[in-house]
Amino acid sequence: MTAEPGRPSPGHPPSSHPMSGHSASGHSASAHPTSGYPTGGRPLPAWNHRAERGNALLSRVMVWLALHLGWRAGRLLLYPITAYFFVAAPMARRASARFLARVLGRPAGAGLVFRHLHGFAAMLLDRAFFLAGRTGDFSLSVTGLAQLDAAIAQGRGVVLLGGHLGSFEALRAFGRTAPVPVRMLMYRANRGAFSQVMERLDPTLGAAVIEIGAPEAMLAVREAILRGEIVGILADRAPEPAARPEGARPEVAPPEMAQPGVGGANAGGAARRVRVPFLGAEADFPAGPFLLAAGLGAPVLLFFGLCTGPRRYELRFEPFATRLDLPRADRAAALRQAVLCYAERLAERARAYPLQWFNFHDLWGPPWEAPADARPSATAATRPVRVAEAGPGE
């Protein structure tokens, strides 16, 4: 779709921003065998409906705390709340331990896992304040604003790729004062009480979210980009096939409190994954965000909203590609290169802030293989994206 035959940079070299000072752990993140030892290589249940429900419950609690007790009291209550979830949510505990072992290169003790879950709860509490617009006591510093401004000034819209690291809500808080509208492409919790609470907190939320699920979602993204707006996408979570039973209709989105992300947006899209090394082992990333960014032809930056202290956030923008080009002829390789570049930069941030990694989804699980009849009419071989997958026959 990008018609230009030239080869714009697939990405800039990994960031050289001097941010090592905040490193929450000085451990080297040595490569680690795929087995991930906290669980002995046993396949883990996906971060599934039950976990999402617990997640939603936790979010609701945080919203209530934020609205009724304020930040300080809320923070104090995070300890008993975290303790409860530590005991009651073994899946979250295991997911945390698995990630920490990988990023630290050694088994993570219960204390560190507790701190990780506490950090997650703290992020949700802060998020409630961001959503409620009660950010007066928060400080948000922005790094890389000049690069973002330069990208905006080109008038071609801007695609921001983020990850489940820190709080993407910092981007929306920033968006309130940004020169152009900022929208998030995400799975919106389209049912249930939690989304209603969130919408009440921020009535503009609906407009700021482009909901993945319907075929026209990407048209809405394109229209936003054509208006010169910013579209944020979390690019580190492939759609969960388990949450999308075969033949799922597009509107059967992931459940309550679903985190943003994009792959293909429906059952068929689950197949579009790219497997690249990430923190020492092969991991599945969604191809969708990259294909979309390439199709839109907009400049691409990375963004990270990281908590650097109590009520302190740093929003970082880092140049990624002036234009992501995935030429048809060599699309699989170009796509892999782009995902690899993203994964490296994400890993760099994740190593610096391991306790702010909130993607409790098993990226390193066995390669997901499309059901044989996933695309009954379209043979995989020439689907450029599928070529990038690990399946032997494809």
Added chain:
Amino acid sequence: MSARSATSELEVARLIVQALNLDLAPEAIAPDAPLFGEGLGLDSIDALELALAISREYGLELRSDDARNRQVFASLRSLVAYIDETRAR
């Protein structure tokens, strides 16, 4: 196909196959089979590419706020009907 149909299903099927780089004969796309999810198994990235291709080929813009989108994208036949209808105006 009715006589006044300006756009043939085969023509649009070819466009789909070409735009999405499907390894599939255009004739193999069943006119009534769902394009997305089940059936042809396209996803929303495909929808964008397809919308852009249709825009280039027929000069008509598919809009995200069109209430009929779901119906338009339902099948090859409904897509052709939409193109015809829009071009007729």
